[in-house]
Amino acid sequence: MSTAPTSGDPYLVVDDLTVRFPTADGLVQAVTGLSYQVELGKTLGIVGESGSGKSVSSMAVLGLHDRRSAQISGSIKVAGTEVVGLSEGRMRELRGNAVAMIFQDALASLHPFYKIGAQLAEAYRTHHPKATKKEARSRALEMLERVGIPQPDKRIDQYPHQFSGGMRQRAMIAMGLINDPSLLIADEPTTALDVTVQAQILDLLQDLQQEFNSAIIIITHDLGVVAEMADDVLVMYAGRAVEYGSAKEVLTRPEMPYTWGLLSSVPDVAADTNARMIPIPGAPPSLLDPPSGCPFHPRCAHREKVPGDLCRTELPELLPAVHGEGHLKRCHLADPEAVFAAEVLPEIAPEMVEEKR
Amino acid sequence: MTEDATIVEPGEERESFEELVKHTHSANELDTSAPPVLTVENLRMYFPIKTSLMRRTVGHVQAVDGVSFVVPKGGALGLVGESGCGKSTTGQLITRLYKPTGGSMTFEGHDLASISNREMKPLRRDVQMIFQDPYSSLNPRHTVGSIVGAPLRVHDVVPKNKTLSRVQELLEVVGLNPEHYNRYPNEFSGGQRQRIGIARALALQPKLMVADEPVSALDVSIQAQVINLLQDLQREFDIAFLFIAHDLAVVRHFCPEVAVMYLGKIVEIGDRESIYANAHHPYTQALLSAVPDVKQAATGGRRERIRLTGDVPSPIDPPSGCRFRTRCPIAQEICARHEPPLLQIGKRHKVACHFPGRLGEHPREPLTARLLGVDASGQPDPGASPATDLVEQPGYADTWFDLDGKTIGRA
Ligand SMILES: Nc1ncnc2c1ncn2[C@@H]1O[C@H](COP(=O)(O)OP(=O)(O)OP(=O)(O)O)[C@@H](O)[C@H]1O
Ligand SMILES: Nc1ncnc2c1ncn2[C@@H]1O[C@H](COP(=O)(O)OP(=O)(O)OP(=O)(O)O)[C@@H](O)[C@H]1O
Numbered sequence: 001m002s003t004a005p006t007s008g009d010p011y012l013v014v015d016d017l018t019v020r021f022p023t024a025d026g027l028v029q030a031v032t033g034l035s036y037q038v039e040l041g042k043t044l045g046i047v048g049e050s051g052s053g054k055s056v057s058s059m060a061v062l063g064l065h066d067r068r069s070a071q072i073s074g075s076i077k078v079a080g081t082e083v084v085g086l087s088e089g090r091m092r093e094l095r096g097n098a099v100a101m102i103f104q105d106a107l108a109s110l111h112p113f114y115k116i117g118a119q120l121a122e123a124y125r126t127h128h129p130k131a132t133k134k135e136a137r138s139r140a141l142e143m144l145e146r147v148g149i150p151q152p153d154k155r156i157d158q159y160p161h162q163f164s165g166g167m168r169q170r171a172m173i174a175m176g177l178i179n180d181p182s183l184l185i186a187d188e189p190t191t192a193l194d195v196t197v198q199a200q201i202l203d204l205l206q207d208l209q210q211e212f213n214s215a216i217i218i219i220t221h222d223l224g225v226v227a228e229m230a231d232d233v234l235v236m237y238a239g240r241a242v243e244y245g246s247a248k249e250v251l252t253r254p255e256m257p258y259t260w261g262l263l264s265s266v267p268d269v270a271a272d273t274n275a276r277m278i279p280i281p282g283a284p285p286s287l288l289d290p291p292s293g294c295p296f297h298p299r300c301a302h303r304e305k306v307p308g309d310l311c312r313t314e315l316p317e318l319l320p321a322v323h324g325e326g327h328l329k330r331c332h333l334a335d336p337e338a339v340f341a342a343e344v345l346p347e348i349a350p351e352m353v354e355e356k357r
Numbered sequence: 358m359t360e361d362a363t364i365v366e367p368g369e370e371r372e373s374f375e376e377l378v379k380h381t382h383s384a385n386e387l388d389t390s391a392p393p394v395l396t397v398e399n400l401r402m403y404f405p406i407k408t409s410l411m412r413r414t415v416g417h418v419q420a421v422d423g424v425s426f427v428v429p430k431g432g433a434l435g436l437v438g439e440s441g442c443g444k445s446t447t448g449q450l451i452t453r454l455y456k457p458t459g460g461s462m463t464f465e466g467h468d469l470a471s472i473s474n475r476e477m478k479p480l481r482r483d484v485q486m487i488f489q490d491p492y493s494s495l496n497p498r499h500t501v502g503s504i505v506g507a508p509l510r511v512h513d514v515v516p517k518n519k520t521l522s523r524v525q526e527l528l529e530v531v532g533l534n535p536e537h538y539n540r541y542p543n544e545f546s547g548g549q550r551q552r553i554g555i556a557r558a559l560a561l562q563p564k565l566m567v568a569d570e571p572v573s574a575l576d577v578s579i580q581a582q583v584i585n586l587l588q589d590l591q592r593e594f595d596i597a598f599l600f601i602a603h604d605l606a607v608v609r610h611f612c613p614e615v616a617v618m619y620l621g622k623i624v625e626i627g628d629r630e631s632i633y634a635n636a637h638h639p640y641t642q643a644l645l646s647a648v649p650d651v652k653q654a655a656t657g658g659r660r661e662r663i664r665l666t667g668d669v670p671s672p673i674d675p676p677s678g679c680r681f682r683t684r685c686p687i688a689q690e691i692c693a694r695h696e697p698p699l700l701q702i703g704k705r706h707k708v709a710c711h712f713p714g715r716l717g718e719h720p721r722e723p724l725t726a727r728l729l730g731v732d733a734s735g736q737p738d739p740g741a742s743p744a745t746d747l748v749e750q751p752g753y754a755d756t757w758f759d760l761d762g763k764t765i766g767r768a
């Protein structure tokens with residue numbers, strides 16, 4: 001069990017979620033014991049490297065895993081309704097209505113043979129069976145306009161391949177928002193887009209959130225996006241939460257070496273030119289046979305600071321961090337703040353160390 | 358996929374943080390005394406658009422339309438800009454994947470633009486390319502040894518019985534286990550595959566490397582490994598880089614000099630400081646302001662930024678005058694009538710805009726009107742005498758327009 005980083009009435013509560021896939025090679029432990037929550041009007045950012053379970057955990061919220069191949073345990077409550085084990089019929093009512101998802105690959109999730117407008121109208125009619133065709137079409141047009149598609153009256157009758165990458169992404173967002181969902185999950189909504197288009201789409205998400213007070217989960221590998229968009233951040237490694245808290249706490253006073261690794265492996269456009277890009281050594285772990293103890297221990301450059309062989313033998317619990325209310329971290333280090341300040345910060349942001357003096 | 362049978366390299370055994378840092382580099386520095394290794398002048402590439410039936414040419418994609426720049430020996434020039442602006446095409450022209458429509462590319466006394474494929478062959482050794490995609494750029498049916506050894510065989514640089522030992526040396530240089538020469542690409546992770554591509558490009562000890570998005574397909578945690586490796590190699594073997602990437606922060610780290618492209622043209626070029634701290638082109642300013650900043654976490658919320666509306670126009674039918682004008686927040690009449698010349702406005706800083714200035718300080722009157730012999734709206738001005746030396750030159754002149762002092766600056 002984890003405590004929430006913020007108080008209030010969370011719209012989504014994920015508690016001890018575990019998702020496993022039996023495969024020919026063995027059991028893939030994609031998500032293990034994951035807990036988090038999101039309130040209306042707030043944004044949660046989920047970060048972590050490829051294969052860390054970001055998409056699998058979010059797809060569970062929408063009940064998108066095949067019941068025959070995925071083993072799911074734990075609890076996911078959307079506005080108080082338990083989603084784990086919910087019938088497919090009830091789930092479909094929820095999906096695209098109360099909860100919507102913008103997928104990683106926009107082209108793959110738009111149907112290539114149907115016009116954009118028709119797909120949007122269909123999404124609307126599914127949850128508004130009383131709406132006429134004409135009403136649905138005008139709603140589709142309105143949404144295309146809202147997401148900033150130029151000349152929406154012409155574009156509405158085009159096919160996905162006639163849209164540019166950024167326009168397709170915006171069409172996906174229009175599709176996700178057409179039924180005014182209370183919870184929107186955006187899985188890498190801007191990866192592969194140019195920074196200028198990315199900025200437009202992030203603006204759009206923020207405007208829409210302000211207007212509808214929706215809860216947003218944004219999955220991304222870009223910590224800059226998290227810093228600018230998210231209220232809370234969840235850092236995932238090997239299917240588990242390794243650090244969780246407000247974006248400010250997690251990004252300015254991180255306490256877990258993997259989070260340090262993420263921060264130090266990307267340069268900043270405004271960084272001191274003495275800053276280094278420090279790689280996380282090694283490769284991501286196998287989820288068929290996750291490492292013993294702390295899942296990060298085979299790649300961790302700080303484990304010799306932990307007495308004994310604890311990192312290799314004992315899984316650290318997700319416990320309150322030294323600093324910050326509701327800030328949680330999964331690491332055995334006794335004084336992470338000191339290590340971060342003395343070793344990591346001077347290399348990745350020398351100018352910050354100067355300022356503090 | 359984490360299920361890949363990823364091989365752990367000897368260099369990747371867990372090190373202490375201190376040791377880890379020792380193997381990294383801070384940002385590359387500019388050496389202003391380095392002579393050019395590549396000088397590109399007015400380079401153009403127009404791809405013909407043909408009808409499917411008659412193969413008649415009905416138009417052209419102006420992918421690269423008159424770019425000029427210099428890559429210094431052992432240095433690095435970054436090429437940035439939005440998708441489709443012509444970055445890869447520029448790189449492909451330099452490695453002569455295509456023969457350019459016009460312009461020149463002087464490398465070691467040869468014009469790569471005009472020489473024949475046969476004359477080009479010995480030069481290919483000196484100009485190598487690293488590709489964006491570590492998955493599709495390596496033949497899955499060839500062993501790592503045969504991939505890295507192929508250029509050695511083609512160019513006949515080492516005796517046959519020495520190829521293997523040279524391949525193993527190269528694998529070691531890029532931090533792979535030399536014993537793994539007989540494995541196949543799918544046995545390696547993305548970052549390791551990119552290293553194989555780098556080893557292949559290194560095999561012939563090139564003087565110039567064109568790196569087209571060398572890290573953008575890699576997970577963030579792996580990008581730093583590859584960037585540091587490229588920095589190692591650059592220093593050790595004095596290799597010059599044309600470094601193409603859309604990630605402005607990575608480019609800033611790797612490249613002491615940067616060119617910003619928009620729709621086939623360079624709109625601003627300069628040293629790191631001029632581009633990142635003193636950009637004068639509204640497009641560069643918009644690009645920079647759109648990059649999300651981790652430091653923003655301290656205050657929360659988004660940074661103030663310049664909103665660009667609309668999509669990038671087509672290079673088949675680019676806008677008249679300044680190509681950026683359809684999205685430019687400060688465009689005026691003259692922008693539709695005349696193309697702004699690339700003016701030198703600092704010791705190592707050039708910009709192509711009628712209204713160049715720092716963010717929020719763009720002049721009201723076009724700076725270029727007199728030079729072009731027109732009035733402020735771009736109509737012909739019989740009283741003005743147009744400058745005759747506005748032809749774009751690679752490199753920098755000793756004198757420039759000092760915008761702050763409204764005088765001629767001198768080196
Ligand atoms: N249906 C499935 N069957 C078996 N394994 C699966 C299945 N779906 C996902 N996985 C595995 O679960 C793990 C987590 O995958 P997930 O897609 O959540 O990663 P991610 O964090 O979203 O990564 P990325 O950043 O690459 O999108 C991966 O190892 C993946 O291979
Ligand atoms: N072989 C070709 N035939 C016709 N048009 C081409 C060809 N190669 C590229 N183009 C066009 O030339 C323009 C420039 O393409 P290029 O690949 O150089 O862009 P880029 O800047 O590398 O973009 P990205 O960031 O997406 O890689 C584009 O409009 C592209 O469609």
Ligand code: SF4
Nearest residue numbers: 294297300311331332
């Ligand atoms: S628990 Fe140990 S191995 Fe894991 S991150 Fe902390 S110090 Fe590193």
Ligand SMILES: [Mg+2]
Nearest residue numbers: 054055104187
């Ligand atoms: Mg994913």
Ligand SMILES: [Mg+2]
Nearest residue numbers: 444445446569
């Ligand atoms: Mg390209």
